[in-house]
Amino acid sequence: MTRPLSPAALRGADELSVVALAIAGDDLAYGELVRRRQGSIRNLFRRLCRDSALADDLSQQTFLQAWRSIDMLKSPAAFGAWLRRLAVNIWLQRVRAERSRPEVAELGEAPEDATRMTVNEQLDLDSVLATLAPDVRLCITLAYAERMSHSEIADATGLPLGTVKSHINRGAARLRQLLGAYA
Amino acid sequence: MNGTSRTPPSDEPDDGGLDPNLLRLFDEAHTPPQPEPFVSATLRKLESDRRERFVRRCAGVVLLMIAGAFLAPYVASATLVLASWLAEQLPDTALALGSCACAALIAWRAARRQLS
Numbered sequence: 001m002t003r004p005l006s007p008a009a010l011r012g013a014d015e016l017s018v019v020a021l022a023i024a025g026d027d028l029a030y031g032e033l034v035r036r037r038q039g040s041i042r043n044l045f046r047r048l049c050r051d052s053a054l055a056d057d058l059s060q061q062t063f064l065q066a067w068r069s070i071d072m073l074k075s076p077a078a079f080g081a082w083l084r085r086l087a088v089n090i091w092l093q094r095v096r097a098e099r100s101r102p103e104v105a106e107l108g109e110a111p112e113d114a115t116r117m118t119v120n121e122q123l124d125l126d127s128v129l130a131t132l133a134p135d136v137r138l139c140i141t142l143a144y145a146e147r148m149s150h151s152e153i154a155d156a157t158g159l160p161l162g163t164v165k166s167h168i169n170r171g172a173a174r175l176r177q178l179l180g181a182y183a
Numbered sequence: 184m185n186g187t188s189r190t191p192p193s194d195e196p197d198d199g200g201l202d203p204n205l206l207r208l209f210d211e212a213h214t215p216p217q218p219e220p221f222v223s224a225t226l227r228k229l230e231s232d233r234r235e236r237f238v239r240r241c242a243g244v245v246l247l248m249i250a251g252a253f254l255a256p257y258v259a260s261a262t263l264v265l266a267s268w269l270a271e272q273l274p275d276t277a278l279a280l281g282s283c284a285c286a287a288l289i290a291w292r293a294a295r296r297q298l299s
Contacts, residue, residue, distance in 0.1 A: 063225050
């Protein structure tokens with residue numbers, strides 16, 4: 001049985017204990033998890049959509065959804081991967097919703113003159129990432145920024161493993177091409 | 184682990200193709216956003232969601248109670264009609280056996296609940 005901790009004690013507690021408390025319904029513990037995980041989730045969305053307000057909005061949705069269903073999490077050790085998977089699902093839902101609205105440009109659609117960017121823009125990784133198709137960008141971001149293995153990405157996105165590998169290879173080649181001078 | 188920490192690279196064999204230069208670029212471009220405004224806004228949102236769900240649950244319970252109060256007389260009279268019809272239709276032995284079966288079922292459920 002887990003006993004509630006004070007905010008100060010929560011800050012020093014290891015993540016497994018904090019997750020176990022949050023699963024048991026301790027809201028302070030969940031707040032501590034938001035504090036600890038917000039950086040990685042917000043950075044993930046910032047990479048994916050290049051709009052910090054939208055990224056924060058999607059991050060909030062992720063934490064809200066996680067809070068509503070955290071009691072279904074069986075193992076506290078799986079919290080990080082589970083939260084990331086929720087974030088990926090929220091992103092995919094957003095991409096699908098955007099695709100189903102033909103009058104709106106596709107989310108993060110590549111600019112027509114992506115190859116004619118200025119030198120400064122070429123050095124901006126986020127600008128270059130934005131030129132990739134959403135699925136490719138998602139796979140590249142999960143692989144390079146989140147260090148997820150190909151099979152983890154396939155699992156989280158629902159894409160076939162072969163597609164994930166080809167997205168990562170094609171995306172990396174495209175990044176190398178656009179960031180030509182980085183080496 | 185805090186939100187800005189990086190997870191170590193996975194050593195699964197299918198990760199072998201990651202470009203080290205791109206990995207370095209991603210690491211260098213990693214900028215931790217300001218935590219506090221976001222955390223407090225998120226906690227406020229959770230609080231309002233919790234309140235909303237509590238109000239919705241209370242409203243559901245109140246609705247059920249009102250519906251129950253309205254329907255209770257009809258349910259009671261229908262049960263009485265059914266019971267008296269059964270009493271007329273079934274022989275005494277069947278009724279006695281039915282009562283015993285119901286009592287046994289109730290006792291079994293109570294015992295199970297106590298054991299768990």
